[in-house]
Structure formats: structure tokens, C-alpha cells
Amino acid sequence: MSVNINPKDMIIAPGSNQKSAIYVREQKGKYQRIRRGIAMFLMTLFVILPWIEIGGFPAILLDASNQQWHIFGNTLYPQDFPIVAGIFMVAAFALFFITTWLGRVWCGFLCPQTHWLFMFFWLEEKIEGSRNQRMKLDKQKMNGEKFIKKSLKHASWVLVAFLTATTFVSYFMPPIELYSGIVDGSLGIQPWFWVSFFALCTWGNAGFLKEKMCLHMCPYARFQSAMFDKDTLLVGYDTERGENRGRRRRKDDHKEMGLGDCVDCNLCVDVCPTGIDIRNGLQYECINCGACVDACDQTMSQFNYPKGLISFTSEHELKGGKTHLFRPKIIGYAVICFVVFAAMTGYWFTRSTVELTVLRDRNVLYRVNNDDFIENSYQIKLLNKEPTARSFSVQAKGIDGIESSLNKSFSIDSGEMSSLVITLTADPVNLPRRVLPVELIIRDMESGEVVISHESRFYSE
Ligand code: SF4
Numbered sequence: 001m002s003v004n005i006n007p008k009d010m011i012i013a014p015g016s017n018q019k020s021a022i023y024v025r026e027q028k029g030k031y032q033r034i035r036r037g038i039a040m041f042l043m044t045l046f047v048i049l050p051w052i053e054i055g056g057f058p059a060i061l062l063d064a065s066n067q068q069w070h071i072f073g074n075t076l077y078p079q080d081f082p083i084v085a086g087i088f089m090v091a092a093f094a095l096f097f098i099t100t101w102l103g104r105v106w107c108g109f110l111c112p113q114t115h116w117l118f119m120f121f122w123l124e125e126k127i128e129g130s131r132n133q134r135m136k137l138d139k140q141k142m143n144g145e146k147f148i149k150k151s152l153k154h155a156s157w158v159l160v161a162f163l164t165a166t167t168f169v170s171y172f173m174p175p176i177e178l179y180s181g182i183v184d185g186s187l188g189i190q191p192w193f194w195v196s197f198f199a200l201c202t203w204g205n206a207g208f209l210k211e212k213m214c215l216h217m218c219p220y221a222r223f224q225s226a227m228f229d230k231d232t233l234l235v236g237y238d239t240e241r242g243e244n245r246g247r248r249r250r251k252d253d254h255k256e257m258g259l260g261d262c263v264d265c266n267l268c269v270d271v272c273p274t275g276i277d278i279r280n281g282l283q284y285e286c287i288n289c290g291a292c293v294d295a296c297d298q299t300m301s302q303f304n305y306p307k308g309l310i311s312f313t314s315e316h317e318l319k320g321g322k323t324h325l326f327r328p329k330i331i332g333y334a335v336i337c338f339v340v341f342a343a344m345t346g347y348w349f350t351r352s353t354v355e356l357t358v359l360r361d362r363n364v365l366y367r368v369n370n371d372d373f374i375e376n377s378y379q380i381k382l383l384n385k386e387p388t389a390r391s392f393s394v395q396a397k398g399i400d401g402i403e404s405s406l407n408k409s410f411s412i413d414s415g416e417m418s419s420l421v422i423t424l425t426a427d428p429v430n431l432p433r434r435v436l437p438v439e440l441i442i443r444d445m446e447s448g449e450v451v452i453s454h455e456s457r458f459y460s461e
């Protein structure tokens with residue numbers, strides 16, 4: 001096997017046969033089954049997750065108006081930013097790891113753009129017919145048949161786009177509220193704006209921009225080749241085996257004719273969603289969807305040739321060597337991923353279940369009350385991050401006999417932030433200095449445990 005390509009060249013390799021309009025032929029086969037299976041699984045998850053209730057909230061609800069993210073029964077607040085940053089970091093390094101190992105597997109098998117693109121292709125094929133029929137339809141002048149087919153296609157695309165948009169928006173507002181609002185006409189302008197916006201984006205992306213989104217707009221497509229090495233899995237054509245390409249009959253002895261295994265059926269080009277010819281070498285337009293692998297395997301079977309003229313392979317394998325799984329870059333990404341994940345998990349399990357902010361009364365440093373005791377006031381903001389209401393008390397420590405005005409139980413609902421004024425009172429005989437440290441202690445009244453504390457100052461004279 002041989003091929004003269006450096007995967008890093010893919011970023012600059014020109015597209016070989018970009019056409020103005022791409023008519024994709026439907027292809028069946030192993031990789032298309034895998035992609036469809038993954039698509040069904042991910043789309044089912046996408047649709048059902050907002051409908052599954054955990055802890056009184058949808059499994060995933062990104063409630064921006066209340067600044068709370070409900071994720072599988074846990075609630076994240078703006079104060080939990082390290083967790084969100086950790087999630088993004090783990091996702092990024094997991095993507096680097098997968099890309100170095102399996103190439104553009106994200107693009108071909110996981111990216112929503114690809115799944116929606118293939119879903120729109122499927123609808124187009126069912127309504128307008130096969131590749132040849134669609135090409136013929138587009139060439140003919142507008143008539144009743146063409147009008148009906150085009151209208152039906154766009155109606156089906158718009159319907160899918162609308163359902164996609166409502167599902168997406170139901171991650172930001174409870175789905176019952178969203179759908180009942182749509183049905184009874186009570187949905188506000190803002191949710192309608194977002195539903196229309198995302199529906200338009202879906203229709204535009206999967207129906208019109210199609211492969212142009214991957215080729216010209218997706219930043220990931222541009223920088224991922226920097227992660228490739230000679231062991232990265234890519235879709236490649238075995239030039240040594242395939243060339244010279246040429247047409248022949250099944251019974252012909254192609255070796256005698258001086259031909260390689262490529263029968264030049266052009267199927268690998270016809271099924272390619274980005275319209276490239278993989279026989280021209282690796283190109284950045286290739287999203288590794290595997291359609292050309294299935295198409296070529298089908299042709300090879302028809303001619304009784306071994307499969308794998310186009311295959312998922314690596315540059316090392318194409319040169320007759322072996323693909324190495326364990327290499328420093330891959331191990332590095334896996335280690336970083338694991339370390340960030342462990343740090344995030346540690347942070348999650350040790351994070352406080354309340355958030356406390358304490359501000360001293362800025363107008364008056366201290367007051368002397370009717371009993372000649374010294375009083376200091378503070379404003380405290382207490383956020384209850386637990387999924388249930390809780391009762392707290394605030395006590396003070398650090399000065400003998402100091403009293404807190406909030407030493408009795410008060411309740412805060414789940415997710416609520418209470419703003420309270422607390423006054424600490426101390427006997428002047430216990431205040432040897434003008435400024436003394438004092439600790440405010442928040443206690444959970446049910447468990448009796450101290451949940452958080454804060455050090456401040458107590459002023460006198
Ligand atoms: S060249 Fe093959 S794997 Fe790459 S995008 Fe086209 S059909 Fe998919």
C-alpha cells in the first residue's frame with residue numbers, strides 16, 4: 001500500500017472537484033449503519049432529555065433567567081463557574097484525544113451538522129427521487145410536478161427545522177411551558193424569536209449551506225489537522241492498488257489490461273457529501289463519514305476484488321506499517337482529561353452547599369445602644385444551593401459574650417438568595433482593642449453542622 005500524503009497537508013490541500021451543486025447518491029453499508037445508529041441514539045437523547053424529570057426539574061434545563069443550570073438533579077449557579085469551565089476543558093481535551101486517535105470521527109459520526117445534513121438528504125431523496133432523478137428535476141422548467149416536489153421537500157425540511165428548534169429551546173425553558181404556550185398561543189415574543197431563529201438556522205444550515213458549513217465556516221475543521229499524526233485514523237485511497245484506474249467488464253483480467261483495482265465507477269465521488277474525490281489524496285474537505293468506503297467496498301464485492309481499496313486507515317498503515325495507538329500526544333491528552341475531570345469531581349463533592357457574601361455597614365462603623373453595649377451591623381447574602389428549603393442561623397465567634405441578632409432559625413428556599421441584616425452586640429469590657437476579628441458562622445439548623453463561615457471585623461470607639 002502506498003500513498004504520498006502528510007496528514008498535516010490536509011489543511012492546505014485544495015478541493016479536487018468541487019462542484020457548484022452536489023447531488024449526493026444514497027449509500028448503504030457498514031459505516032452508514034454505524035452513523036445512522038449513532039444519529040438515532042443521539043437524536044433520541046436530544047429529544048427526550050428535557051422531558052425526563054429529576055429532582056423536580058427537566059434532566060437538563062439551562063435556566064438563564066434565574067441564573068441556574070439544572071443538570072441531572074444538580075443545580076449549578078454562577079458561583080459554580082469552575083465546574084462549567086472544567087466541563088468545557090474536559091470536553092475540549094476529550095475532543096483532542098479522539099481527533100488524534102480517530103481523526104475526524106467527530107465530523108463524520110457525531111457532529112449535529114452531519115446528522116441533520118444526512119437527514120435532509122434522506123428527505124430529499126424520498127421526495128425528489130434518486131440522484132439522477134433530482135438532477136433531471138433541477139434541469140427541467142417549473143411545472144406542476146416540480147412545484148409539488150419542491151414544496152413538499154421544503155415543507156418537510158421546515159417541519160424538521162421547527163421541531164429541532166423547539167427541542168433546542170426546551171433546554172432553556174421547561175418543555176411543557178413551551179409546547180402549551182405554542183398550542184394555546186400564550187408563548188411570549190422572546191421564546192418565539194429563539195424558536196424562529198433556530199428553525200431558520202437549521203433549515204439554512206442543513207438545507208442550503210450543507211457542506212459549505214464544514215468547508216468554510218467550521219473552525220474545528222481548520223485546526224484539527226494540527227492534531228493529526230501518522231497514526232491518526234483517516235479515510236484514504238490505496239493508490240498503489242487502485243491505479244491505473246479504468247473501466248472493465250467483470251470477467252476481464254484487469255492485470256493483463258494493465259489496470260489496478262479501481263474500476264473508475266465514480267461511486268466514491270457520487271456518495272460524498274462534500275463532493276470530493278478521495279482518490280486525489282487526503283483533503284481537508286473530507287469529513288470521514290465513510291460513505292466512499294461503503295461505496296467502494298460494494299463495487300469491490302461486485303468485481304470479486306478484496307474490500308478496502310478505500311478504507312479507514314493511517315498514514316503508517318498506508319505505507320505498509322502498523323498503526324500505533326499509544327503515543328505521547330494521545331497519552332498527554334488522556335492524562336490532562338483525567339486530571340481536569342478528577343479536579344472537577346473533587347471540587348463538586350467538596351463545594352459548599354451555600355454561598356455567603358458579607359458586607360459591613362458602610363455608613364456607621366459602630367453604634368452604642370441603650371445598654372452602652374457596642375453594635376456593628378453587616379449585610380449578609382446567603383444562597384441555598386441545595387434542592388430543598390433549609391433553615392439556618394448565624395452566630396458570631398471571636399469575642400467573649402458577643403450576641404448575634406440572627407441566632408434564631410430562618411428559612412431559605414432552594415435556589416433562593418436571601419439578603420439579611422445582622423447586628424452583633426458586644427460588651428465594651430470584652431473589647432480590648434478598637435478593631436477585633438470576628439467570625440460569622442452559618443449553621444444548618446436541621447443537622448446542626450456549620451456549613452460556611454466568614455471572617456470580618458468588629459469596631460468600637
Ligand atoms: S471522501 Fe469519503 S469519507 Fe470523506 S467526506 Fe467524502 S465520502 Fe465522506
Ligand code: SF4
Pocket residue numbers: 242245261262263264265266267268269279295296297299309310
Ligand atoms: S468507488 Fe472504488 S472503484 Fe469506484 S471509482 Fe471510487 S475508488 Fe474506484
